[in-house]
Amino acid sequence: MILIKTMDYKTICPYCGYKSTNHETLEGKNKPKNGEISFCMNCGEVSKFTKKELVKVNIEELKYCTREEINDIRVAWLRRKAIENLK
Numbered sequence: 001m002i003l004i005k006t007m008d009y010k011t012i013c014p015y016c017g018y019k020s021t022n023h024e025t026l027e028g029k030n031k032p033k034n035g036e037i038s039f040c041m042n043c044g045e046v047s048k049f050t051k052k053e054l055v056k057v058n059i060e061e062l063k064y065c066t067r068e069e070i071n072d073i074r075v076a077w078l079r080r081k082a083i084e085n086l087k
């Protein structure tokens with residue numbers, strides 16, 4: 001997983017409406033490409049990049065290795081959220 005900072009590339013999470021300019025994709029290119037997966041750091045949901053926007057994705061339709069990676073990211077995200085809740 002690579003953090004991609006693209007100031008001119010804004011997306012809106014299709015689940016929670018969170019606006020983001022920093023993107024983490026599983027494929028880690030300079031700019032997210034059509035079909036790459038996105039994990040929302042605000043709500044923990046998974047979406048897919050299209051040329052124009054993020055769209056909801058059914059995790060069950062993804063490859064097993066991708067689902068495993070998403071699960072690892074989600075576990076780390078939940079841990080961070082849990083720690084923040086104790087502050």
Ligand SMILES: [Zn+2]
Pocket residue numbers: 013014015016017018040041042043044045
């Ligand atoms: Zn979200």
